[in-house]
Amino acid sequence: MTDSSTNHVLVVLPVAIPWVLAAVLALLNGRRRWIGLLAAAGLGTCFASLVWLATSVLREGTVTTIAGGWTEGAGILLRADALGVIFALVSVAVILIALLYEISLGVRWRLFPALLLLITAGLNGLFLAGDAFNFYVFFEIAMTASFILTGYREEDHQMRAAFIFAVVNLLGSVIFLAGIAALYTITGSLDMTVITARAQLLDPGGVIIIGAAIFAAFCLKLGLFPFHFWLPAVYVGSHAAVAAILSGALANIGSYGLLRFGAGILPRELKLGSGAVLILGTMSIVYGALQAVSRRNTSEVLAYSAIGQVGYVILALGIGGPVGYTAAILYSVVNALNKGVLFLAAGLRGPLVSVAFAIGAFSVAGVPPAAGFLGKLAVFKAGIAADTLAVSLALVALIFLGGALSFLYSFQIYQRRFMASNDKVEPSPLAARIVVTGLATLLLIVGIFPEPLVLFSETAAGVLTGARP
Amino acid sequence: MILLAALVVSIVFAAGTYLLLQRDLTRVVVGIILISNSSVLFIIASGLMQGGAPIYPLASGRPDVASDPLVQAMALTALVIGFGVAALLLAMIYRLYAAYGNVDAEEIAVAEMREAEALDQLDESPEIEEIPAEEQDADPDERATTVKPLRTR
Numbered sequence: 001m002t003d004s005s006t007n008h009v010l011v012v013l014p015v016a017i018p019w020v021l022a023a024v025l026a027l028l029n030g031r032r033r034w035i036g037l038l039a040a041a042g043l044g045t046c047f048a049s050l051v052w053l054a055t056s057v058l059r060e061g062t063v064t065t066i067a068g069g070w071t072e073g074a075g076i077l078l079r080a081d082a083l084g085v086i087f088a089l090v091s092v093a094v095i096l097i098a099l100l101y102e103i104s105l106g107v108r109w110r111l112f113p114a115l116l117l118l119i120t121a122g123l124n125g126l127f128l129a130g131d132a133f134n135f136y137v138f139f140e141i142a143m144t145a146s147f148i149l150t151g152y153r154e155e156d157h158q159m160r161a162a163f164i165f166a167v168v169n170l171l172g173s174v175i176f177l178a179g180i181a182a183l184y185t186i187t188g189s190l191d192m193t194v195i196t197a198r199a200q201l202l203d204p205g206g207v208i209i210i211g212a213a214i215f216a217a218f219c220l221k222l223g224l225f226p227f228h229f230w231l232p233a234v235y236v237g238s239h240a241a242v243a244a245i246l247s248g249a250l251a252n253i254g255s256y257g258l259l260r261f262g263a264g265i266l267p268r269e270l271k272l273g274s275g276a277v278l279i280l281g282t283m284s285i286v287y288g289a290l291q292a293v294s295r296r297n298t299s300e301v302l303a304y305s306a307i308g309q310v311g312y313v314i315l316a317l318g319i320g321g322p323v324g325y326t327a328a329i330l331y332s333v334v335n336a337l338n339k340g341v342l343f344l345a346a347g348l349r350g351p352l353v354s355v356a357f358a359i360g361a362f363s364v365a366g367v368p369p370a371a372g373f374l375g376k377l378a379v380f381k382a383g384i385a386a387d388t389l390a391v392s393l394a395l396v397a398l399i400f401l402g403g404a405l406s407f408l409y410s411f412q413i414y415q416r417r418f419m420a421s422n423d424k425v426e427p428s429p430l431a432a433r434i435v436v437t438g439l440a441t442l443l444l445i446v447g448i449f450p451e452p453l454v455l456f457s458e459t460a461a462g463v464l465t466g467a468r469p
Numbered sequence: 470m471i472l473l474a475a476l477v478v479s480i481v482f483a484a485g486t487y488l489l490l491q492r493d494l495t496r497v498v499v500g501i502i503l504i505s506n507s508s509v510l511f512i513i514a515s516g517l518m519q520g521g522a523p524i525y526p527l528a529s530g531r532p533d534v535a536s537d538p539l540v541q542a543m544a545l546t547a548l549v550i551g552f553g554v555a556a557l558l559l560a561m562i563y564r565l566y567a568a569y570g571n572v573d574a575e576e577i578a579v580a581e582m583r584e585a586e587a588l589d590q591l592d593e594s595p596e597i598e599e600i601p602a603e604e605q606d607a608d609p610d611e612r613a614t615t616v617k618p619l620r621t622r
Binding site: 133137140144147148151159160162163166167170171174177178181182184185190237 | 508540
């Protein structure tokens with residue numbers, strides 16, 4: 001067992017590296033290439049520290065430390081378990097690739113690299129938080145930086161979309177904060193493990209209202225069906241890198257929050273509400289897929305596709321149990337990578353790009369050997385494992401229908417953008433195309449060698465069901 | 470006391486929600502400020518107890534009659550976050566005002582739709598966002614107030 005000082009460094013490093021580097025880079029001109037590359041190197045170091053943390057977590061179980069060296073029960077708990085680490089790894093990977101993409105196309109703002117680093121610091125902080133209010137603070141750090149990021153557009157038209165994004169997400173944050181305060185009121189503690197233990201002793205009738213509020217807040221963040229209205233307005237017209245970060249990194253907050261607060265802290269309430277969760281997931285899949293098929297603008301189709309894809313995660317969450325949680329985690333990870341490839345490739349032109357986009361499209365549709373097949377397979381397995389035969393049949397039919405529709409709209413985009421011969425349009429910079437192709441290759445590799453990711457997801461799900469410490 | 474706190478929280482939240490649905494964007498920001506402050510009140514309400522200041526040495530000598538310091542810390546943090554976010558929203562509104570000349574949500578939406586339609590008449594490459602020639606033929610009354618985008622980078 002590693003000693004406590006190594007633990008402390010392990011858990012704090014992924015948050016500290018991007019934070020300090022962001023503070024330094026915010027004073028410099030981020031438009032210059034070497035500063036962008038310095039930020040990318042910082043993100044790479046952060047990713048390496050997360051890999052180190054991951055090896056420690058997978059070998060020895062959850063790594064915990066108390067910030068500031070306080071005694072247990074008095075200090076803020078930082079906790080790195082497989083669930084937090086897997087989400088942190090995929091989020092940092094997507095942000096790093098989006099940064100490299102934007103550097104190769106030319107950064108337009110001085111603050112852009114520092115912003116991405118701040119988002120990374122906020123995301124890592126919340127994935128590694130063991131204290132509910134600390135989670136909220138890092139959540140706000142990441143969200144505030146992302147409000148500024150959605151304003152990253154060439155002209156000031158579409159600034160209104162950034163404003164809408166900010167207002168709607170702030171509403172979600174306030175509801176979440178009210179939920180945390182209510183959890184504190186009824187359990188008397190902010191430590192997640194203590195809340196879990198004490199919430200089980202209380203009457204579910206009261207706790208389920210809090211669960212519903214927290215569920216609503218995270219669904220707003222994810223863009224699930226009844227709370228999706230802000231998504232298309234924000235994604236249309238935004239830069240490819242920003243859209244990739246919004247859907248590939250920031251949406252993970254929603255998935256992680258639902259898994260941690262729903263399945264981890266309030267599992268009994270999640271079970272009580274599983275019917276509603278399944279219905280919402282179903283509506284989201286159907287609505288997202290149908291809207292995506294009927295749209296013409298690439299960004300709009302991808303935005304509605306994002307709404308549909310998170311429906312699968314919610315579906316798996318509603319089914320519950322180790323199979324369901326594994327499917328939810330696996331699908332979230334694969335979806336983040338998919339959306340990264342699709343949004344980034346949709347913004348480019350040139351020979352390699354169509355291949356990358358096709359791989360991303362296959363992945364969204366769930367066709368092997370792309371990684372999306374893993375996600376769909378896991379959700380199928382979870383659907384079959386549902387309680388009653390009728391529900392299982394309905395879910396499997398629904399997942400198949402969603403997959404077919406996603407195949408349809410992905411290749412509609414491909415046909416519109418890449419098949420029509422456009423000789424007069426020059427290809428985009430080679431570096432950007434290589435970056436996107438690299439991410440698509442990663443999707444292929446994960447699809448061909450799925451064991452590491454599946455094992456990681458199962459370990460992470462085991463954290464939620466209590467199989468592993 | 471708890472009933473009073475609940476009433477106040479709900480009234481402030483309701484006022485904030487009403488403002489959030491207004492046309493004028495400054496009122497929307499005030500609505501957000503009210504809503505985030507209502508959640509701060511909610512946090513404080515979870516620590517409603519009569520007690521001494523939670524600072525050593527304790528006045529009464531018994532730790533269980535001191536006020537809850539954690540609630541006060543949470544409220545302060547939430548207030549600071551709300552303040553930062555309100556400043557950001559006001560900066561966004563100023564940027565919108567500089568671009569469109571007013572802060573009315575409907576008029577800005579109409580202006581944006583007009584610009585988006587004009588852009589759609591270009592070639593199908595939405596990433597190349599230049600002001601097309603068609604836009605200069607638009608109605609001069611509306612166009613006069615829509616200034617060139619702000620170049621304060």
